[in-house]
Amino acid sequence: MRVVVIGAGLAGLAAACHLTGRGYEVTVVEREDVPGGRNGLIVREGFTFDTGPSVLTMRDLIADPLRAVGADLDDMIPMRRLDPAYRAQFADGSTIRVRYGREAMRTEIADTCGSVDAAAFDGFVDWLQDLYVAEMPHFIDRNFNSPLDLLSRPDVAAKLVRLGGFGRLGNAIRRRFTDDRLHRLFSFQAMYAGLAPDEALAIYAVITYMDSIEGVWFPESGGMHAVPVALATAAEKAGAQFRYGASVADVLRRSDTGGVAGVRLDSGEQLAADAVVCTLDLPTAYEKLLPDLTPPRSLRRPRYSPSAVVWHLGVRGLPEPGVSHHNIHFGHEWGGAFDDLMKRGTLMGDASRLVTIPSLDDPSLAPEGCSTLFVLEPVPNLADGHIDWVRERGPMRERLLGFLEQEGYPTDVVTEELVTPLDWQQQGMAAGTPFALAHTFAQTGPFRPANVERRVPGLVFSGSGTVPGVGVPMVLISGKLAADRVGEYLRDDASTSATRPRRASRRG
Structure with a gap:
């Protein structure tokens, strides 16, 4: 057939x-x-850019x-595990690296946040694993014919209730850790589901489990x-x-x-x-x-997820020592920044941004002595936002350039591609967001x-x-x-x- x-x-x-x-x-x-x-893929002037997930x-x-x-x-896509998975840079100048493995991450938390939060980490991992085991086969990897299908495994639903899966993610993280930086580090993943951490259900902690516990990978070539x-x-x-x-x-x-x-x-x-x-x-x-x-x-x-501006840059120069493949820069603001994004439909007053440098782990993606950068800033989608992207495109580029300079990244631009919600819309993505409907x-x-x-x-x-x-x-x-x-x-x-x-x- x-x-x-x-x-x-x-x-x-x-x-x-x-x-x-x-x-x-x-x-x-x-x-x-x-x-x-x-x-997708962009190849330009010796630089290779991934246009999608990083x-x-x-x-x-x-x-x-x-x-x-x-x-x-392993034959088709040889990969390496990224350790650290992320370098989290905070507005006060401090850094936390998301390390692979319980012992390594517990040590990182002890060194950066103290022994109390380090002691809480094992219980946090156990909770994430319990959520994942309950959710994956019964609520994620499954076709539903109607909402009544949820009643077919009442024991699993009851377990999720006991685990607090239907509470709010932000509260679940705050109950487990005292350091505000860990609250952000283990809840920003709600953005992947199109929601603020204080709005997302705790069941979306499975996203935190996927990258912060199971680890982040990168193909060795391509x-x-x-x-x-x-x-x-x-x-x-x-x-x-x-x-x-x-x-x-x-x-x-x-x-x-x-x-x-x-x-x-x-x-x-x-x-x-x-x-x-x-x-x-x-x-x-x-x-x-x-x-x-x-x-x-x-x-x-x-209700659509927020969108994002993505800036692909091919630059002369290499990152400073200590920079990772994935770098999250958290602003001072947290709750207020999400209100800007999702309630007021404006740019985040104090944006958090992701900078990915794939050429660190695959030098073939850039000419010798050069780097490929992927910079992402969350922005409102076209349905909820109040931004004229024809006018805002230039100022957004200048702000991102200033941010990169301030954070010490190489900024001698050889080639670039700036993608706004208007571009996502032209590619067939409703409301100008690549993240579809919010969860x-x-x-x-x-x-x-x-x-x-x-x-x-x-x-x-x-x-x-x-x-x-x-x-x-x-x-x-x-x-x-x-x-x-x-x-x-x-x-x-x-x-x-x-x-x-x-x-x-x-x-x-």
Whole structure:
């Protein structure tokens, strides 16, 4: 049976690997000339920039789709663990490094924050692990058909209640540590879920577990783009076909059932299929490919995550000793800065920023004596913000340049690319945010937009806008869940599909 996957981002590639490994005839259609989607690539004047995620955790979730097509992670993507995972620089001039392993991190906390917080660290790790074990198989790596599915494992739900998972993340961290710097270090990950730490549920501490406890990795060669390249290579070797430089204009539907019959490309070419996996941002998918359908209720008044300005720089010079691959610079403000971002829709009055320097661990990403920098500042999305990005683009660049100079980074710019919410919007990301819907309770688990469209049988969604959510680990799981949905549909449909007429029609 034939399956078309729209998009060769991480979600689409994971789906393609799982589907190919299960024996389906898979064609992946990707508008760019290379795989990766948001995990794309810019090569300019000898510098190589990753355009998407910069933090890689939970490498077993990359191994899973590779294994599905008979490939080995260590052979396909040799990696090294980053230790420290982060260098956290605080406004008072102090530094805490997130070290791998309980003993190393306990020692780091003892040296920087004192013995009381160091003693609390082991209990904190145990709590994170308990949350992870309860959540992953039952609430993350799972397809939901309705909110009632939550009642299928009352024992697990009760355990999460006992663990305080439905309380607030900020409070959960403050109860365990006395040092305000640790409150920030172990709760800023709520931003990945599109929420302020004091608003996010404590169950999102699993993100803290993924990077601060399980560790952060980096490919030895090729930067983060090595991940989609490896997934695409493995899928293609196993039999999947890739159509690069092609865009899908329509989802074709059967005249008898309304189910999918394939896709039509912008060129007019039609690709027949028994099922379609769509990885476009969900609001964009409904607008562009399903204009005749009213979007589901969860997309009619959505709450989006904040966006980000990302500045890619190729610079002459190398970082000073002590600078890490990932560097988080926390401002003086915390709660007030989140209010600026998420309530007032303005720039953070005292922004916290991430500076990633991938050339530290892969010198091939920059010419000799030079560095590649990735600078990220959270900003409001276009739906909630009150910022004119046409006017603000220049001033934002100057502020970021001043920040880099103040913090001692090399700033002799050779080449650069500044990405604002307007650019994310032009790439097809609703509200100009690459982080999709925020993980509020009403947009989490079975309440998040479903990965099936019941009105178009055989159409399955994957990516950060559907279950389980945002981030590299989540979209890789999303690809597997989409493959499971395709399998369910084709098994259910198998008894009658051979005898039904297959007349395709375009609707909308």
